[in-house]
Amino acid sequence: MKYLPKSQIQANLYTGGKEYTLSTTGEVYTGYYYKISSGQKYTGKSPFNGSSILLLEFIDSSNQSHIGANKNPLEVDTEVIYPNNIGPNELFLPQYNTPLPTSDDYKRGIFTRYFCKKNNENKYLEVDQITYNKLTLKDPSILWSLYSPFSLQWKISTSESLNSSYNQSSVLKLENSGDYRGFSSYIRSYSQYSPKPELPDQQSNPNSPTSEGGY
Numbered sequence: 691m692k693y694l695p696k697s698q699i700q701a702n703l704y705t706g707g708k709e710y711t712l713s714t715t716g717e718v719y720t721g722y723y724y725k726i727s728s729g730q731k732y733t734g735k736s737p738f739n740g741s742s743i744l745l746l747e748f749i750d751s752s753n754q755s756h757i758g759a760n761k762n763p764l765e766v767d768t769e770v771i772y773p774n775n776i777g778p779n780e781l782f783l784p785q786y787n788t789p790l791p792t793s794d795d796y797k798r799g800i801f802t803r804y805f806c807k808k809n810n811e812n813k814y815l816e817v818d819q820i821t822y823n824k825l826t827l828k829d830p831s832i833l834w835s836l837y838s839p840f841s842l843q844w845k846i847s848t849s850e851s852l853n854s855s856y857n858q859s860s861v862l863k864l865e866n867s868g869d870y871r872g873f874s875s876y877i878r879s880y881s882q883y884s885p886k887p888e889l890p891d892q893q894s895n896p897n898s899p900t901s902e903g904g905y
Contacts, residue, residue, distance in 0.1 A: 710745035
């Protein structure tokens with residue numbers, strides 16, 4: 691995160707849970723957090739107390755299958771468009787989903803990550819390809835009118851430094867396009883999903899130390 695003056699930070703805020711979730715894992719967050727002028731919230735008492743994780747709004751799973759079930763459709767957010775005359779009680783929200791590259795992805799050295807942005811806020815959510823396709827095609831089973839889907843090619847070659855440089859450039863290019871402000875703050879690491887280097891087979895080398903002898 692770039693430097694922010696203290697005047698743009700609300701520090702030492704606290705949540706008792708069921709307000710926010712961690713953008714990295716989707717788990718409900720309880721504890722201190724701070725808010726910056728853009729409206730985004732992060733873990734920790736302030737950005738000056740070590741690393742922080744972006745927080746997302748908590749969505750109650752007991753209610754998410756029937757969005758607005760107790761509301762008159764005319765009282766729901768005016769930006770909501772109900773496709774094909776389907777009521778709000780039949781629409782689903784996009785859900786956070788962590789991507790897992792396949793072995794074929796690692797052979798190619800790149801794979802596709804899918805995201806969506808809330809249209810009236812700079813809030814992002816990583817989703818799976820199925821959800822991305824539903825949003826793109828304006829599937830009537832999902833609340834597509836509130837979100838804009840987009841994808842990103844994520845490099846996962848054997849060079850971690852190359853991956854980090856490539857992915858950071860892609861994220862910043864997307865962010866600087868003007869439509870995805872604050873997206874870089876959502877990304878946990880530009881080298882995320884890079885393959886771990888394989889250890890040499892010590893048993894094939896008779897001169898190498900074994901598990902019995904050690905170093």
